[in-house]
Amino acid sequence: MKYRIIHSTRFAYDEPAYDSQNEVRLRPWDRDGQRCVEFSLGASAPASIHPFDDFFGNQAHSLSVSGHHKELEIAARSIVETAPPLAPGPCGVTFTEFLKDDALRGRACFEFLAESRYVPFSERLRRFFWMAHPEDGEDVADYAVRMARYVRDQFEYESGTTHVHSSLNDILATGGGVCQDFAHLTIGILRLAGVPTRYVSGYLAPPPAGSLAIDITAQASHAWLEAWLPGQGWRGFDPTHRCAIDGRHIGVAVGRDYADVPPIRGVFRSSGKSSKMTIKLSVEPSEPESSGDPGAGQSQQ
Template identity: 40%
Template sequence: MAEFRIDHRTRYEYSETVARCYNVAVIRPAHRNGQLCLSSELEILPRPSDIAMRRDFHGNERYHFSVMEEHRSLTIHSRSLVRTAPVSPAGRESYPGEYEGLYDDAELCEFLLPSPLVPVRRALARFARPFFREGVLAGCLEMSRYIRRNFQYKPGVTSIHTSVPETLRLRAGVCQDFAHLMIACCRSAGIPARYVSGYIETRPAPGQQRLLGADATHAWCSIYAPGQGWFDFDPTNGKARTDEYIETAVGRDFTDVSPMRGIVFGGGRPSLHVAVDVIRL
């Protein structure tokens, strides 16, 4: 069991005046799967004209707000206290034969089908199936380790719109790209897989001080085991989820769980600044 204080500040600055904007924020840590959000507050400047929390189809908390006064910057500051629990291991292994017929399950079929950033292709199925010979969960751990070993973590070479084939070609990317790749491989092989967004505790290199604001949001994937539920794997770090992970939302891919999205009237050219701190208490 671990407790974390999470400070997530997003700031947009605009080259011209924004007349008004409508936004959706998905940044509050989830309260599920043994994770408890003990407290949370959201500060928005300029103050929104209205704000409402709604749960989406996947159970994520989405904060809808609008700013109707003119502004040249917008700041969204989320502060949370979260308790995570040790992740329970699977009671048993799962095997490919157990996954037949899941397309008829209304809650699982969307995590088997293509989504905007996750294709389902025969070539990906051929790549994935050898990993599952000793079992699906063991295979997912080995696949995450394979991606960690064979793909370079390299910010700046991809964008939020980068496709799985492009990630394969580059053999490089960031956590979003590697999560999409692993999800695509699993779905192509008939294994339900979903995208998870959140945070992970990071530690400075030995002898170096921790830099404030230097953390970031993180992404990994969750794999379904029939009769047992969902188990999370992180292909960026090549391991299964531990209590250092803090979940905010789940969806088919990044398009379902983007931390911030909205419509801006005016503003010219925007610039984005994000600072995140994940501090173990």
């Protein structure tokens, strides 16, 4: 499938802002059958933009706007081709076998096995893990699938119960959260089980026309996770939708957790007190035959 993505973030300030320095992660990646065939990043004010590869291999951009501006819109436009990912299946390795190499992986994949800012190994998380820990004879890949479902079954999808700076303790306490919280929680469980796991920031394309699938996420900006499975490598799982990723998942960046991959992170100077951020996002099929209806895409205001 081919999708057109327009992701615009508009900041409006009560007093002019200046010296705005930002780090942006908005370019969909090129790997695992996904190709970003077109990408442009622009700003509504004169900006200096430098691309770079970050520690996790994401293509990021540094974007700086020096002059005074009352508002700033940062817009990324991409055209992405996706291929259906490999179907999930057992990897043929049980936890007993898998954990024999635990020390080795502890070095090679340290950052994806250790706790991180949004995935602290809290008492709450440990207790939750003990209710769901893998059996010795369980296939590692099967466990990852089981957890992506299990986590979602325990909690409600509730926007508003948590916020962008929520840690997984919040979802464990409130019993509800959004895709980011489900991802963090599942990451925590898989890491405690010894499976290297990383956070994915990306988009979810609308279901094909005529499909009966119901999206509980009313937004196209999405988060899921990738677990490292023996013999299979990094495989994507979407706990929000209780499934392995399918061709509608468009990956942008990976990191230890949300803190490594926010779409835009930055600072600015202003004498004002407040700023307002508005996000407009649309993900829609870019082929004419599949997008005859311009309303087919999802958008979020």
